[in-house]
Amino acid sequence: MAASLGLVSASIAAEPIQVIKPVQNVNLAQVELGKKLFFDPRLSISGFISCNSCHNLSMGGSDNLKTSIGHKWSQGPINAPTVLNSSLNLAQFWDGRAKDLKEQAGGPIANPGEMASNHTLAVDVLQSIPEYVREFQLVFGSDKVDIDKVTQAIAEFEKTLVTPNSRFDLWLLGKKDALTQEELAGYNLFKSSGCTSCHNGSAVGGNSFQKMGVVKPYKTSNKAEGLFAVTGKDADRFKFKVPTLRNVELTYPYFHDGEAETLTEAVDVMGRLQLGKKFSEKENAQIVAFLKTLTGEQPSFLMPILPPSTDKTPRSKPFD
Amino acid sequence: MAASLGLVSASIAAEPIQVIKPVQNVNLAQVELGKKLFFDPRLSISGFISCNSCHNLSMGGSDNLKTSIGHKWSQGPINAPTVLNSSLNLAQFWDGRAKDLKEQAGGPIANPGEMASNHTLAVDVLQSIPEYVREFQLVFGSDKVDIDKVTQAIAEFEKTLVTPNSRFDLWLLGKKDALTQEELAGYNLFKSSGCTSCHNGSAVGGNSFQKMGVVKPYKTSNKAEGLFAVTGKDADRFKFKVPTLRNVELTYPYFHDGEAETLTEAVDVMGRLQLGKKFSEKENAQIVAFLKTLTGEQPSFLMPILPPSTDKTPRSKPFD
Numbered sequence: 001m002a003a004s005l006g007l008v009s010a011s012i013a014a015e016p017i018q019v020i021k022p023v024q025n026v027n028l029a030q031v032e033l034g035k036k037l038f039f040d041p042r043l044s045i046s047g048f049i050s051c052n053s054c055h056n057l058s059m060g061g062s063d064n065l066k067t068s069i070g071h072k073w074s075q076g077p078i079n080a081p082t083v084l085n086s087s088l089n090l091a092q093f094w095d096g097r098a099k100d101l102k103e104q105a106g107g108p109i110a111n112p113g114e115m116a117s118n119h120t121l122a123v124d125v126l127q128s129i130p131e132y133v134r135e136f137q138l139v140f141g142s143d144k145v146d147i148d149k150v151t152q153a154i155a156e157f158e159k160t161l162v163t164p165n166s167r168f169d170l171w172l173l174g175k176k177d178a179l180t181q182e183e184l185a186g187y188n189l190f191k192s193s194g195c196t197s198c199h200n201g202s203a204v205g206g207n208s209f210q211k212m213g214v215v216k217p218y219k220t221s222n223k224a225e226g227l228f229a230v231t232g233k234d235a236d237r238f239k240f241k242v243p244t245l246r247n248v249e250l251t252y253p254y255f256h257d258g259e260a261e262t263l264t265e266a267v268d269v270m271g272r273l274q275l276g277k278k279f280s281e282k283e284n285a286q287i288v289a290f291l292k293t294l295t296g297e298q299p300s301f302l303m304p305i306l307p308p309s310t311d312k313t314p315r316s317k318p319f320d
Numbered sequence: 321m322a323a324s325l326g327l328v329s330a331s332i333a334a335e336p337i338q339v340i341k342p343v344q345n346v347n348l349a350q351v352e353l354g355k356k357l358f359f360d361p362r363l364s365i366s367g368f369i370s371c372n373s374c375h376n377l378s379m380g381g382s383d384n385l386k387t388s389i390g391h392k393w394s395q396g397p398i399n400a401p402t403v404l405n406s407s408l409n410l411a412q413f414w415d416g417r418a419k420d421l422k423e424q425a426g427g428p429i430a431n432p433g434e435m436a437s438n439h440t441l442a443v444d445v446l447q448s449i450p451e452y453v454r455e456f457q458l459v460f461g462s463d464k465v466d467i468d469k470v471t472q473a474i475a476e477f478e479k480t481l482v483t484p485n486s487r488f489d490l491w492l493l494g495k496k497d498a499l500t501q502e503e504l505a506g507y508n509l510f511k512s513s514g515c516t517s518c519h520n521g522s523a524v525g526g527n528s529f530q531k532m533g534v535v536k537p538y539k540t541s542n543k544a545e546g547l548f549a550v551t552g553k554d555a556d557r558f559k560f561k562v563p564t565l566r567n568v569e570l571t572y573p574y575f576h577d578g579e580a581e582t583l584t585e586a587v588d589v590m591g592r593l594q595l596g597k598k599f600s601e602k603e604n605a606q607i608v609a610f611l612k613t614l615t616g617e618q619p620s621f622l623m624p625i626l627p628p629s630t631d632k633t634p635r636s637k638p639f640d
Binding site: 039040041042046047048053056057058059060063064065069072073075249250252261262264298299300301302303304305306308309311315316318319 | 359360361362366367368373376377378379380383384385389392393395569570572581582584618619620621622623624625626628629631635636638639
């Protein structure tokens with residue numbers, strides 16, 4: 001028994017993908033407050049768009065749109081990345097411009113094409129609602145709401161959005177019948193073809209920036225330039241954060257421009273452009289079968305009930 | 321003890337408002353399917369708008385906007401009524417044009433200014449998703465999805481959205497310290513002023529159509545004509561379904577045009593225009609205090625996880 005466990009440990013250690021660990025070490029009071037804020041559309045100027053609008057936790061933490069819909073139906077510039085397992089990313093946004101979840105959370109609130117509010121107004125809204133003020137007091141020991149506390153709470157909630165116990169993770173943990181022969185063949189092909197040079201670690205991605213179009217250039221009408229927008233270095237042009245492949249079955253469409261509608265298409269493009277390899281139909285299907293084993297347990301929680309605005313709360317302005 | 325219970329029953333029977341009863345007699349399998357459909361934005365052409373967008377169960381089953389935001393940010397013609405306790409309404413929509421929740425549920429899906437899809441497309445989307453098809457099979461004994469089953473399931477879920485155990489209901493049930501003196505004074509004023517001629521029953525409204533502007537005409541730029549649009553009878557012009565006052569603290573702003581931002585304003589306008597009575601500041605505050613005791617237990621459920629689209633699912637078209 002001890003010997004067999006030792007073997008399992010050795011085989012896990014040898015794999016380029018590691019299991020997703022369940023949530024540990026969160027401030028549960030901040031999580032509960034952050035959950036409300038994540039679902040509260042009053043953080044947007046319209047009163048209609050919440051974090052959950054584009055990172056919908058009923059739909060893999062994404063909106064399943066090519067690019068997102070923002071204030072007044074603005075067409076977003078880029079595909080909304082999933083919020084699931086985003087705590088495992090080396091940085092946030094496709095271009096990594098936010099160093100962590102807390103820094104990220106402030107962005108969309110004040111982005112004119114997304115929630116179109118500003119931090120002062122968002123804080124004023126919350127400060128006008130006694131139930132929120134009491135909760136901030138309880139959680140942070142101060143009834144003074146500020147954007148730092150708001151984004152801290154949202155980030156803490158987002159840390160809970162990990163998806164352990166996918167079939168692939170059960171397999172990694174030693175349940176050898178958790179995968180079918182086809183899925184296993186897909187995984188072996190995924191490794192032997194070089195996919196794991198970028199898609200590795202517990203998030204199967206999210207831990208490096210890589211150029212989109214390594215072997216052949218990627219053609220797109222999307223204007224995003226990736227890491228270049230942050231560093232200004234020519235070498236960083238079209239380098240994007242490698243997306244996590246966890247729950248990739250749920251987070252269609254694919255790529256930073258959302259141009260790949262299906263996993264089949266995404267695998268084909270990745271093979272040709274990043275690896276110089278044309279997967280056969282059978283190989284492609286095997287890899288897709290493997291990718292679908294990365295769907296983990298989705299976050300399960302009670303739909304939050306938001307405290308009502310008061311007569312003093314600045315009113316939402318959807319049509320101004 | 322028996323005598324005291326008898327007294328309580330008598331006092332309940334004499335009140336114009338009755339308690340909200342907990343959910344009884346629902347088909348739980350339909351409820352679970354309907355909950356998913358209620359939250360599924362793929363019933364809209366954009367893939368962005370679900371039933372919950374305007375009847376947000378985190379916010380009193382409403383969107384807290386004057387009028388709603390629909391497809392491509394269309395400005396809706398009327399204030400979104402709460403879905404909470406809507407099973408108690410004599411008919412659905414402000415003008416009563418749908419006889420029940422099932423008939424109502426089909427409306428917004430196909431309304432160009434709301435979800436902007438159509439019943440054929442909505443059904444095609446669901447039929448392309450094996451997890452949905454299996455659930456329809458399980459729930460209805462047929463794997464053929466159709467709009468009748470879709471709206472039936474949504475309506476069944478909506479039947480569960482009742483809000484029992486408000487403080488006012490606890491008082492009705494005999495817990496005499498459930499209300500403060502001010503709240504009780506407000507309730508007595510609410511009855512003696514005539515508010516209960518329309519706002520009565522377990523939903524405190526929802527059971528009749530009444531003219532907006534009985535004593536004095538109601539001035540609004542809103543074009544809705546109420547029941548007249550359904551019956552074509554001149555006498556029905558500006559007759560609207562009396563809204564429920566259950567959870568009214570959560571369902572701001574008020575009236576069919578959403579023009580009253582606060583309960584104070586709504587009570588003042590109702591008093592003057594419907595009853596010919598100008599409430600003093602103190603009286604108004606008492607009635608508002610009473611109205612806030614009508615906030616019941618909000619529906620509590622796990623956020624549903626939606627089955628993913630497949631390669632065959634018609635794609636959402638947010639920007640076409």
